[in-house]
Structure formats: structure tokens, C-alpha cells
Amino acid sequence: MIVAERKPFEEIKELVKEYKKVLVAGCGTCVAVCLTGGEKEVDILKTELDMARRMEDNPVELRGHTIERQCDREYLEAFDSMVGDFDAILSMACGAGIQFLAERFPQIPVLPAVNTTFIGVNQGIGWYEERCRSCSNCVLGDTGGICPVTMCAKGLYNGPCGGTNKGNCEISNDQPCAWFMIYERLEKQGRLDCITRFTPAQNWENQVPRTLIQPGYKKPEKQ
Amino acid sequence: MRLDYPSNVKIIRVPCTGKVDVMYLLRAIQKGADGVYAVGCLEGSCHYNEGNFRARERIEYVNTLLDEIGITGGRARMYNLSSGEGPTFAAYAKEMTEHIRKLGPNPLKHK
Amino acid sequence: MKSESNLEKILEAGHFAFTGELGPPRGANAEHVREKAKPLIGNVDMVNITDNQTAMVRMASWAAALIAIEEGLEPNYQMVCRDRNRLAMQADILGAYALGIKNMLCLSGDHQKFGDHPTAKGVFDIDSMQLVNMVKTMRDEGKFLGGANIDVPPKLFIGAAANPFAEPFEWRVHRLAKKVAAGADFIQTQCVFNMKKMREWIKRAVDMGLTEKTYILAGVTPMKSVGMAKYMASKVPGMDVPDEIIKRLQGAEKGKVADLGIEIACEQIQEFKEMKGVAGVHLMAIEWEHKVPEIAERAKVLPRPVV
Structure with a gap:
């Protein structure tokens, strides 16, 4: 699973300080399992932001919505009818999800609320360890x-x-x-x-953005 | 027992303090409560083993969230007692009320 | 001869080698390098020039090595895998050789976490063993790691490090074998304090025929104080300082600890001279360069052979 950690609240507050209407977008897969960006965490962040902005006499209108996966077009569609009402989207998905969301709505600032940390394992509730790079x-x-x-x-x-x-x-x-x-x-x-045996120098293949096309599938010519 | 406890305490029953979610506590403050506290079983006596420990950790977490928001002073608290301790319940209610009175009203109330 | 190195000539001729170490300064102070070089001239066959040792930024190893050459020393250019990728490494190797450097020591490097830039990105594009092999390929096949031809290959004498003491002990000699297979012409070991383990490790290396294929220089560090011994025993990863050494130093007369430290080092050197499979000693007199003439004298390794 991809493990992420929520950004410090101060940083998130700073990211959205200019905006009056913010959509907090959760992701129901990896980041929900690691207790960082699922429905519950969206709720908490939304409540925190609401209270903090009221404290500063600069209220913000917030809506939270969590979809199954932000890295999947099929689920992102749910945001299509929603985003028009907002100045910015605060995504709680991993870096992949955030970028896919930003790609779908290029006219709206999409901001990260989490730091994507590693590919890891679940050692216990709330305890994750990195295992793959x-x-x-x-x-x-x-x-x-x-x-x-x-x-x-x-x-x-x-x-x-x-x-x-x-x-x-x-x-x-x-x-x-x-x-x-x-x-x-x-x-x-x-x-x-x-x-x-001596292991010779590695050929690093992770130095450019990678694409995988499974056998039997094709990348469409143009979308 | 006809014990007196401050009438400003509104009780919400839950089956176990382990059921008390961060959002319940946060929402209470968001909606204008001056303080929020959970009263659970004595540590070591939880029917579900660790419900009250979980609650305590969540309450500490809520206080850190409130600090980040700018509502300081520890408006969330955890108390433990056994089911037969009516007078202790009343005493904790008084103690919490006094603690909150010292802090003053929820600063969000007039926002 | 694989290279034009003085060290290689000395080892080939069967002499017991004696090498030293010089840490470049934390500034552009060439004079400092010259000062540290002086006591080494004529007393060692080659001097290791450390590369950002303990992950602290220092004058580039190749630059300090060139100053050492000007002073009349033969440098051993140390290179760590932590700070550069294969392109920078090969470029520096060509440059170093072009300017007269003839020996090189290939190391992984201490983790950047220990140094003065703990959040730097550690490169580790290739590891120390792959570095050894890359330099060998550059020298013997005249090819870059990427396969292209080199017009003038760098004829370097290739060194690597070995730690006979780190766990698992069983594996250490096999790892040495890997380094030798990768192309290490000579090996400089971690500072030796545990002679018992060292004897066992060398015996295994001899039994596996490794000392026929590479020259092993045993690392010797004189202890300056009881504090230094205790620090090395407990705080330096991969270091093995037996209690006997600490006890012996503690028993020294007041003001004589450093002298005893040198005496212990000389006893070790004496034993290494006679130990089968050991081709020389690498003296790491840490921030004690000025003591090298005295140590060399007392260890009876002078005069250094001229070949």
C-alpha cells in the first residue's frame, strides 16, 4: 500500500488561505487504510479548517467528498459536477491521486494536504513500515x-x-x-x-516517468 | 442518590468510550460547546479491554488539534470511574465545569 | 605492472608497505594541507587523502591529493559512493589520473546522516564494489561503465577497504573475495585492535588464496587517550576495541597514555611484519600527523625503500 502522512495543519492552512470555497477530496484506498486521507480524515480536516478560519474571522465554505480512488478516472468523474462551485481543491490522496485530479481539473488549483511517504506494510494499527522503492x-x-x-x-x-x-x-x-x-x-x-557472486552496477530505470502497458492492451492513439 | 451535578453538562450515552470518535469531540466544540469530556470505566476494567485507553489517546489528539486551531487550554478531558461511583461522577462534572469556567467560553461562539 | 604507482612497485618488490593518511581541511587552506603533509614525507610510501570523511564537507580529495604531490608525497585518492553518480565518478577518475594521481581507494562512504548536511541526498548510484570494478574496467579494458572506449585509460592502482570485524564474521572473508574478484589490487583494513580476530580473518584469506591475488595492508591507529579508546569501542560503528586495550591504557602512568598508545601500535606493526598474508600497514594517525615520524621510527619501518 502507499503510505502518506498528513501535512502539518499550519502548512495546509497557509495553502488555502486565499480561498473562500474549498473542496476537501479524500481517497478511499491506500491513504484511507493508513488513516491519513480517507472519509474520516477528510471530516477532521474540514472541521479543523472551519474552526481555524472562523477563529481568524475569515470563514471558509468547505465540502468534503471521498471517492474510492483518485488514481482512477472512473471514480474521479464524481467530482465533475461538484468542482465548479469551488475556488480550490485540497486533495488528501497520494501524489499520484493529487496529480490525476489536477490533470482532470486544470482550471482549479489542486493542493496537497498530505505528504506521500512510501510503499509499505501494515505492521499494526497506525504503524507502517517502508518495504519497496x-x-x-x-x-x-x-x-x-x-x-x-x-x-x-x-x-x-x-x-x-x-x-x-x-x-x-x-x-x-x-x-x-x-x-x-x-x-x-x-x-x-x-x-x-x-x-x-558480484552484482554489477544497477541499470536505474526509475529516472524517468514510467509507463506500463500490459500485454494485450494498447495506449489509445489520442483521447 | 439524588446527587447534584452542574446542569450545564449535557450527557450523551455511548456503549463504551471506545466508541467516542475524534469527530464527536471536535464537532461538539465546533458547534459551540465550551468543553467536552468522556467518562469511561477505570483503566484495566474495560469490557472491550482497551476502549477507554483508545478514548484517552483520542482526547489527547483532539487537544492537539484544538491547539492547532487556536483554541488552547485543553477543553477536552478524560475521566475514569466505575459504574457504582455516583458521587465521583458528580465530582468530576463539577471539576470539569470549574476548569472550563476558568478558561471562559468557547472562542468560536461569537464568530 | 598494472599502474605507475609507487606503492605497487614497493609491494611487487616484496617490501613491507607503510602508508599514511591525511584529512583535507574544512576550507580552501592549501597551507594546512602542506603543513600536514610535511611530517609524512619520507616516512610513508603513500598517503590516503580522505573524501568528505564522516560526511563533512572538506576540500576535494583530488585537490588535496595534488597539493600532496607538490609536496613530494604519493597520494591515494579516496572516493566515496555517497557523493557522486557514475558520470561524476568517471570524470573525476580521468581528471585525477591526468593530473598525476596513481592510486585510488574505493569506498561506500559514511552515511550522510552523520555529517554536517544530514538531509543531503545520498547518491549511492553504484556501491564500492561496483566502483572497484568500474575503475578496473576503465583501466584494463579501456572502457567506460557504459561501454564506450576511453582514449587514454587511467592506469590506477585500485584499492578497497575491508572490515574484518563487522558481523557476520563468517561472511567477511567472502566479501573480501568478492572485492578481489571485482578488481581490488590492494586492501586497507579498518583499524585493527582485536588481533585475535584479525589473525583468524587473515588465515582464512590466506587459505582461500586471496592474499595471492591482492595485497592486504592492516589498518593501525595509535590511541591518544583512554577516552579515544572508549569512544571507538562504543560509538564508532564496525569498530572492535577489546577491553584489554582499554585496561592496558588505563594502567599507564600519568601523562604516558599516548606513549603507550604508540607502543601498542608498534607491537601490532611488528606482528604484522611477520604475519603471513599481510603485505603492509596503513597507519591512520587521526589528527596526529606530526607523530608519524616518531611512530615510523619506533616501528622500525624506516628508511622507506626506494624502488
């Missing part, structure tokens, strides 16, 4: 299912570095050394040969 070239098969790009602070392909510290990373004693874990796991699986 979407590098486009997965090596998990050779590294015991532990990602060296994400979990090693230096993203080393031939680790561990000299800073590995009794199983922890040099950056913090709370951060396990990815390569220490890779070694331990592969050793238990009897697969250390996976990492005794």
Missing part, C-alpha cells in the same frame, strides 16, 4: 526476500558495508542492517551462493 528491477529473488535498495540505508547491492554494527545499521541501533538479515536468511536457506 519501486526501482523497476527486483532482486528479491537473490536477497532472501529482503530489499537492499529499500532496507539498506546506502542501497548497496554488494553489502554489508563496514558500518554494519552487531546486526544493526550504522545510522541507528533501531535500524537492522539489511545485509546482515540477508546473510542470516540465505544461510538458513542454504542459498549463500546467491550473494557470493
Whole structure:
């Protein structure tokens, strides 16, 4: 899932200070699961903004609406009949959702209410951890299912570095050394040969915006 | 028991303080209440194990939200007692009322 | 000969190598580099010029290396993967060689979090092992990492670091083997304090035939004080300082701790001279460059061979 974190309230307030009518747009998928930008969080933000603006004698008209996914045209359509009434849209979706919304309504300022943080896992309610950097070239098969790009602070392909510290990373004693874990796991699986080979320089494919077209599908010529 | 407690306290019943959502509390202040508090079971005695702990955390969160909004002073509070403690309930109601009186009315009232 | 390096000549001739270290200043102060260089002249075969060590901005390693050359030292140009991508690395390697640098040490680099720009973007486009391999490909095949031909390949003597002490210990010698396979001509180890572990690591390297393929220089750092020993024991990741060392330093007479530190370093150097698989010593006298002549004298590594 994509994990995001709400921006500090002061920053959000600053973003919308010029506007009198604001639509707060929630997203019901990833950011709802990580308790950042779903229906409930839209409600809270809307209430906060309402109260804060009244306190400043600068009231704002607010409406909240949450759709299933802001990264899907099919759902974005629900906003079509709504946006005309607003000066700005405050989106609580991830960066992808915010951009897709902005692309659909180029005449209206679309502003982010969250910082998109990482692709991660749900460790417990309200507790998420990063696991993938979407590098486009997965090596998990050779590294015991532990990602060296994400979990090693230096993203080393031939680790561990000299800073590995009794199983922890040099950056913090709370951060396990990815390569220490890779070694331990592969050793238990009897697969250390996976990492005794030298791994050559990575061909980074995430340096330009990426597009994926599945086999059997085509990008339409012109919309 | 015919106990007196301040008549300005409006009671909303919930099955467990675990049901008290951030929005309930925030909405109360938004609509003009001067303060809002939850009265839950004693810590360790929740029928659902952690309902009252959740409520306490949410109340702390609501106070930070109110601070951000500019309504400071801790207008949300959590109290704990057991179901047989009528006098304690009345005492907490008085204590909360006094706390809020000291803070003065909800600044949103005249906005 | 793979390069025109003095260090390579000394090692090839079978001499016990003795190398030093010089940290560039946090400013454009060339005089400071010259001052630090002076006590090293004639006392070491080569001097490592650190590259933004501990992730603090300092004068560029190649620039300080050129000043060292002017002073009569042979520099070992350190390069970390933290601060540049493969384009900048290859450009700097060509430039360094063109201006007379003949040795290079390939490192990952301390994480930027430790330095004076903790929120900088760490580059780590390639890792230290891939850097070793890139320099080797540039030198031996005359090709850039991207595959294109280089008109004048940089004939550098390629170094890499090894830490015999970091966990998992079992893996350390295999990682050394990977670095050797990637193309490391010489290895400089992390500061050695735990001699027992070092002996075991070297033995394994000898058994695997690695010391036939690369030259291992053991890292030696003289302790200046008990505080320094304790700090290195507890605060420096990947460092292994046994309690015996700290106890021994604590037992020194008042005002004699530094002297004992040098004595311990000299004992280590003595043992390394006789240790099978060790080709030399890399002395890291941290902010103690002026003590190098005394240490070299007491360790009986003078005069340095001329080859």
C-alpha cells in the first residue's frame, strides 16, 4: 500500500488561505487504510479548517467528498459536477491521486494536504513500515526476500558495508542492517551462493516517468 | 442518590468510550460547546479491554488539534470511574465545569 | 605492472608497505594541507587523502591529493559512493589520473546522516564494489561503465577497504573475495585492535588464496587517550576495541597514555611484519600527523625503500 502522512495543519492552512470555497477530496484506498486521507480524515480536516478560519474571522465554505480512488478516472468523474462551485481543491490522496485530479481539473488549483511517504506494510494499527522503492528491477529473488535498495540505508547491492554494527545499521541501533538479515536468511536457506557472486552496477530505470502497458492492451492513439 | 451535578453538562450515552470518535469531540466544540469530556470505566476494567485507553489517546489528539486551531487550554478531558461511583461522577462534572469556567467560553461562539 | 604507482612497485618488490593518511581541511587552506603533509614525507610510501570523511564537507580529495604531490608525497585518492553518480565518478577518475594521481581507494562512504548536511541526498548510484570494478574496467579494458572506449585509460592502482570485524564474521572473508574478484589490487583494513580476530580473518584469506591475488595492508591507529579508546569501542560503528586495550591504557602512568598508545601500535606493526598474508600497514594517525615520524621510527619501518 502507499503510505502518506498528513501535512502539518499550519502548512495546509497557509495553502488555502486565499480561498473562500474549498473542496476537501479524500481517497478511499491506500491513504484511507493508513488513516491519513480517507472519509474520516477528510471530516477532521474540514472541521479543523472551519474552526481555524472562523477563529481568524475569515470563514471558509468547505465540502468534503471521498471517492474510492483518485488514481482512477472512473471514480474521479464524481467530482465533475461538484468542482465548479469551488475556488480550490485540497486533495488528501497520494501524489499520484493529487496529480490525476489536477490533470482532470486544470482550471482549479489542486493542493496537497498530505505528504506521500512510501510503499509499505501494515505492521499494526497506525504503524507502517517502508518495504519497496519501486526501482523497476527486483532482486528479491537473490536477497532472501529482503530489499537492499529499500532496507539498506546506502542501497548497496554488494553489502554489508563496514558500518554494519552487531546486526544493526550504522545510522541507528533501531535500524537492522539489511545485509546482515540477508546473510542470516540465505544461510538458513542454504542459498549463500546467491550473494557470493558480484552484482554489477544497477541499470536505474526509475529516472524517468514510467509507463506500463500490459500485454494485450494498447495506449489509445489520442483521447 | 439524588446527587447534584452542574446542569450545564449535557450527557450523551455511548456503549463504551471506545466508541467516542475524534469527530464527536471536535464537532461538539465546533458547534459551540465550551468543553467536552468522556467518562469511561477505570483503566484495566474495560469490557472491550482497551476502549477507554483508545478514548484517552483520542482526547489527547483532539487537544492537539484544538491547539492547532487556536483554541488552547485543553477543553477536552478524560475521566475514569466505575459504574457504582455516583458521587465521583458528580465530582468530576463539577471539576470539569470549574476548569472550563476558568478558561471562559468557547472562542468560536461569537464568530 | 598494472599502474605507475609507487606503492605497487614497493609491494611487487616484496617490501613491507607503510602508508599514511591525511584529512583535507574544512576550507580552501592549501597551507594546512602542506603543513600536514610535511611530517609524512619520507616516512610513508603513500598517503590516503580522505573524501568528505564522516560526511563533512572538506576540500576535494583530488585537490588535496595534488597539493600532496607538490609536496613530494604519493597520494591515494579516496572516493566515496555517497557523493557522486557514475558520470561524476568517471570524470573525476580521468581528471585525477591526468593530473598525476596513481592510486585510488574505493569506498561506500559514511552515511550522510552523520555529517554536517544530514538531509543531503545520498547518491549511492553504484556501491564500492561496483566502483572497484568500474575503475578496473576503465583501466584494463579501456572502457567506460557504459561501454564506450576511453582514449587514454587511467592506469590506477585500485584499492578497497575491508572490515574484518563487522558481523557476520563468517561472511567477511567472502566479501573480501568478492572485492578481489571485482578488481581490488590492494586492501586497507579498518583499524585493527582485536588481533585475535584479525589473525583468524587473515588465515582464512590466506587459505582461500586471496592474499595471492591482492595485497592486504592492516589498518593501525595509535590511541591518544583512554577516552579515544572508549569512544571507538562504543560509538564508532564496525569498530572492535577489546577491553584489554582499554585496561592496558588505563594502567599507564600519568601523562604516558599516548606513549603507550604508540607502543601498542608498534607491537601490532611488528606482528604484522611477520604475519603471513599481510603485505603492509596503513597507519591512520587521526589528527596526529606530526607523530608519524616518531611512530615510523619506533616501528622500525624506516628508511622507506626506494624502488
